[in-house]
Amino acid sequence: MYGFLPLSGSRMWCFLVALLMAAAPHNGAFAQTPLVAAAESGDLPALQRALHAGAPLEERDAQQRTALMAAVQANQTDAARLLIEAGADVNARDSIQDSPYLLAGARGYLEILRLTLENGANLESTNRFGGTALIPAAERGHVETVRTLIAAGVDLDHVNKLGWTALLETVILGDGGPDHVAVAQLLVDAGADTDIPDRTGVTALQHAKRGGYAEIVAILEAAGAR
Known part of the structure; x- marks a missing residue:
């Protein structure tokens, strides 16, 4: 009769994982198609x-x-x-x-x-946050991507599940740096509504002032934002 050799914590974990994989139905859950x-x-x-x-x-x-x-x-x-x-x-x-x-x-x-x-x-499809492709592109400061999506005709003022437009995300989740400044300018030049507030009633201009984003503040004020 064979004796049972104690397993260390890490070895026991690997042993249990192996058992679970062996017992799992072969339905492709762990597989990748070619x-x-x-x-x-x-x-x-x-x-x-x-x-x-x-x-x-x-x-x-x-x-x-x-x-x-x-x-x-x-x-x-x-x-x-x-x-x-x-x-x-x-x-x-x-x-x-x-x-x-x-x-x-x-x-x-x-x-x-x-x-x-x-x-x-x-162009009307949205992600799990209810946002169009334009909104995360703006948030992340992908300048040429934003330019391309604007040219394609994506809705500039779509509001996602968080209550934010592309312009609001540019300001709220951006860093106020050159890329986000460029994105804000593209959105404003394309006709984005600068006065759509977030769910608490705060506009992009107010967020930009709070963040100390002087260049974005100037862009929004020049567009007549409140």
């Missing part, structure tokens, strides 16, 4: 092989990501282009309600964003 894996790593030959072998463009992994979504998350531009040209859905949602279009906008992946805009991006 198409999604190739897209995420930017392995174009493997991606092409998977497509030629008949892998469905819209197959999902455990996070409900399509291959295109995985490519966008990893900023694999060439892989994203190949998939979009093959007909991948730029609006397909993952488990947290992101889409390739929304994520490219939020992260400022400009080349991929342009590909999505040229291939059916839904």
